[in-house]
Amino acid sequence: MLACDFFHVDCAVTLKRVYVFFVVEVGTRYVHVLGTTSNPDGPWTTQQARNLLMTLDDRANDFRFLVRDRAGQFTASFDSVLADAGMDVVKIAPQCPRANC
Structure with a gap:
């Protein structure tokens, strides 16, 4: 499972x-720092997701869920x-910041 x-x-x-946009491998607590920006918008975040998949390569198949906020x-x-x-x-419930794993 991943959380971002x-x-x-x-x-x-x-x-x-x-x-700073980051993803945590929940099982190992390994943190991937995907990038930094002063304006995190949708296209930038989508590109960082592509970059994460390239970094994970074959290990991407090991992860079934990604938990994120709204x-x-x-x-x-x-x-x-x-x-x-x-x-x-998996989206956490609205206005539940403590539900981010």
């Missing part, structure tokens, strides 16, 4: 907020990239 989310870092020098960055195209790889995307 964003965290942000506020840079004191540039006064900008940078978002943030706007996770579009239908993000879900379809993972569904095409055989993963079921």
